[in-house]
Amino acid sequence: MTSDNETPAGRLVLEAVRTAVSDAALSPHSLLAVALSGGLDSTVLLDAAVRAFGADRVVAFHIHHGLSPNANAWDAHCDAFAASLDVRYASRHVDVARANGESLEAAAREARYRALDALCDEHGASALLIAHHADDQAETVLLQLLRGAGVAGLAAMAPQHADGVAVPRLRPLLKLLRAQLEQYAHERDLSWIDDESNADTRYSRNALRHDVLPVLAVHFPGFRDALARTASHAASAQRLLDQLASIDFDTARNAAEEGALNLDALLALDDERAINLLRYWIRSRGLLAASTARIADMLRQLRDAADAPSGHALRIDHAGHSLRMYRNALFWEPGDSGDAPNLDEGAAAPKAVSELHWQGEEVWRLPQWCGSFVFEPVDSIDTPLDDVVGEGVLRAAPLIARSRMGGERMRFHADAPSRTLKNLFQERGVPAWKRDVPLLFAGAALLLLFVPHVGVNREAAADASSGALRRIVWRPDLLLA
Numbered sequence: 001m002t003s004d005n006e007t008p009a010g011r012l013v014l015e016a017v018r019t020a021v022s023d024a025a026l027s028p029h030s031l032l033a034v035a036l037s038g039g040l041d042s043t044v045l046l047d048a049a050v051r052a053f054g055a056d057r058v059v060a061f062h063i064h065h066g067l068s069p070n071a072n073a074w075d076a077h078c079d080a081f082a083a084s085l086d087v088r089y090a091s092r093h094v095d096v097a098r099a100n101g102e103s104l105e106a107a108a109r110e111a112r113y114r115a116l117d118a119l120c121d122e123h124g125a126s127a128l129l130i131a132h133h134a135d136d137q138a139e140t141v142l143l144q145l146l147r148g149a150g151v152a153g154l155a156a157m158a159p160q161h162a163d164g165v166a167v168p169r170l171r172p173l174l175k176l177l178r179a180q181l182e183q184y185a186h187e188r189d190l191s192w193i194d195d196e197s198n199a200d201t202r203y204s205r206n207a208l209r210h211d212v213l214p215v216l217a218v219h220f221p222g223f224r225d226a227l228a229r230t231a232s233h234a235a236s237a238q239r240l241l242d243q244l245a246s247i248d249f250d251t252a253r254n255a256a257e258e259g260a261l262n263l264d265a266l267l268a269l270d271d272e273r274a275i276n277l278l279r280y281w282i283r284s285r286g287l288l289a290a291s292t293a294r295i296a297d298m299l300r301q302l303r304d305a306a307d308a309p310s311g312h313a314l315r316i317d318h319a320g321h322s323l324r325m326y327r328n329a330l331f332w333e334p335g336d337s338g339d340a341p342n343l344d345e346g347a348a349a350p351k352a353v354s355e356l357h358w359q360g361e362e363v364w365r366l367p368q369w370c371g372s373f374v375f376e377p378v379d380s381i382d383t384p385l386d387d388v389v390g391e392g393v394l395r396a397a398p399l400i401a402r403s404r405m406g407g408e409r410m411r412f413h414a415d416a417p418s419r420t421l422k423n424l425f426q427e428r429g430v431p432a433w434k435r436d437v438p439l440l441f442a443g444a445a446l447l448l449l450f451v452p453h454v455g456v457n458r459e460a461a462a463d464a465s466s467g468a469l470r471r472i473v474w475r476p477d478l479l480l481a
Contacts, residue, residue: 009183012176017048020172021127024160029057030126033167035116036060036089038078041131043192044181045173046085049129055086061119061128062091063112068197077193090119105203110288117166125167132157133173133181134224139208141227146204150292151241152279154234177224245280248273254329256429259285261330267306274299285332288319298323302330326431333434351438353402358394366401369438371476373401373450378469389449389461391468397443404439410448410457424454437474 006014021032032053034046049058060082064075075091082089094111120128137156144153159175162168173181185192201207216223252265261281266274275295282290290298298316305314305325316323321332351368358364364373378388409418425435430453440450447460452474 007183007187009180009187012180013044013048013173013184014052016176017045017052017129017172020129020159020170021053024127024168024170026126026168031059031124032057032127032129033059033061033116033120033123033125034129035112035131036062036078036082037131037195038062038074038081038193039131039195040178040185040192041133041136041173041181043081043190044184044188045129045131046082046087047188047190048172048184050085050087058085059088059090059123059125061116062089063115064091064093065096065108065111066093067096067108068195070193070196074193074195081191088123090123092116092119105205113165120167127168127170129170129172131173132171133176133178134228135178135209135213137174137231138213138224138227139205141231142208142212143204148292151234151238152289154230155238156231156234158235175228241276242280244273245277248277249280249284252277257329257331259332263302263306263325263328263330266330267303271296271299282318282332285321287321287332290318294318324431327429329429331431351403353400354438356399356401358399360391364399364401366438369401371438371474373438373440374473374475376471376473378471387450387455387471387473388469389456389472391470393442393449393461394470399449400441400443400446401438402441402446404435404437408439408448408451410451410454411459412455412457418459421451421454424451428453430454440472 026032032049034042034049036042036046046058046060060078062075062078064071068074078091079089092115094115096108096111116128119125140156141154144156147153157171157174159171160168184190197203198206199210201210213223220226248269249261252261254260254262261277266277269277275292278295278298279289282288298318301314301316302325314323314325321334324331324333354364354366354368356364358375362375362377364375366372375394404421408421410421410424411418412424421435434453437452439448441447442449442460448457449460450456450472456472
C-alpha cells in the first residue's frame with residue numbers, strides 16, 4: 001500500500017515498481033536485483049525497490065567498465081548508497097572489447113549485461129530491474145529510425161524481457177519521465193553521480209539528448225508518448241514475425257542435428273521469409289543480431305553454395321560463430337578463428353600428446369583440445385555398447401590422446417572388417433570441421449581405442465558383457481557440467 005501522505009512523484013514511482021514485479025508473476029519471496037550505475041535513474045529505482053519490497057528482497061549490482069577515470073569513485077559511491085539502505089551489494093569489473101565495426105556504446109552494453117546475468121546467477125536473483133525511463137525509450141526509437149532499423153529495432157526496449165536471458169529483465173520506470181524521477185530524488189534527498197561522458201555529443205545518443213530532443217519538445221510536446229506507441233506497435237508486429245518464423249523453423253528443422261536447418265527447406269522460402277527465418281534462427285542461438293545487409297549476403301551465399309559441387313566448404317563467420325553446411329544441413333559452430341584441420345584433404349599440425357595412467361578418474365581434461373574425456377560408470381548392459389569398455393582395458397596400459405595422423409582404422413563391430421576413420425566419419429555424417437578431435441589410444445603400441453563421434457574400436461576393447469564397465473564420452477568444454 002502507498003502511504004496517504006506520499007507525494008505524487010512518490011506514488012508514481014512506487015506504483016510503477018510494484019506493478020512491474022507483480023506482472024512478472026515472481027515468487028513473493030524472490031530476490032530482486034537492481035542494476036545500479038549510481039546515476040539518477042538507478043538511484044531512484046533502488047530506493048523505490050527497497051521501499052516497496054524491503055531491503056532483504058533486494059540486491060544491488062554495479063558494473064565497473066574502467067572506461068572513466070572516475071570509475072573507482074562510482075563503485076565506492078554505489079557501495080555506500082547500498083549500505084545506507086541495508087542492501088547487499090556486489091560489483092564486477094569488465095573489459096570492453098569491441099568487435100569489428102561495433103561502437104564503444106554497444107560493446108560496453110553487451111559486456112554489462114553479460115556481467116549482470118552472471119551476478120544474478122551467482123546470487124540467486126529471480127529478476128533484474130533496470131532503470132530505463134520514457135526519455136531513454138524515445139531516444140532509442142529515434143536512434144533506430146535514423147539507423148534504418150527494422151521492426152525489431154523499432155520495438156526498442158520492452159517493459160519485460162525474458163527470452164534468451166538468464167533472468168527476466170524488468171524496466172519498471174519505462175513509462176515515467178526523467179523529470180518525474182528527478183522530483184522523486186529531490187523529495188527523498190537522494191544524491192547521485194553524473195557520468196561526464198553523457199555530455200559528449202560525439203556519441204549519437206548524447207547528440208539526440210542534448211541537441212535534438214529539446215527542439216522536438218518545443219514543436220511536438222507529446223513526442224515521447226508517440227514514440228512509445230511506435231515501439232509498442234513494432235513490438236506487436238515483431239511478435240507476429242516471430243510466430244511465422246517459428247512455423248518455418250519447425251518445417252525446416254533438421255531431424256538429425258539439434259538446432260540445425262535443412263538448406264533446401266530454407267531456400268524454398270521467398271527471400272523475405274527466408275531472411276525472417278535466418279534472423280529468428282540467429283537470435284534463438286543466442287548470437288548477436290546481424291544487419292539487413294549481412295543477412296541478405298548470408299542468404300546469397302547459401303543460394304550459391306546450394307548450386308556448387310563443393311558447397312560443404314561454405315563458411316560464413318558471424319558473432320564468434322561460423323555458419324557451415326554439410327549434406328544439406330546448416331550448423332552454427334562456435335569459433336571463427338579458422339577451419340579445423342581436415343586430415344581427409346591434407347595433413348595438419350598435431351596438438352600436444354597427453355598420457356594418463358587411469359585409476360578410476362571420471363574426467364580427463366585436455367586443455368589443448370578445449371575439452372575432456374569423460375569415463376561414465378555403466379550400471380547396466382541393456383543399453384548400446386558402442387562407447388562402452390571394461391575398466392580392465394582402461395587400467396591395463398597408459399591411455400594416450402593424440403591428433404589424427406592419417407590412415408587410422410578401426411573395427412566398429414567385432415565381426416566386421418576394419419575401416420578407415422574417413423569412411424566412418426562420412427558414414428555417420430560428421431562434417432569435416434568436426435573431425436578435429438583427439439583419438440584415444442591404449443598402450444605404447446598405440447592401439448586405437450576410442451574415436452569421438454564414432455565409438456569404441458572393438459579390436460582393442462575386451463568383451464563388454466561382464467565386469468565393471470565405463471562409457472567413454474568426449475565433451476567440449478562448453479558442454480561439460
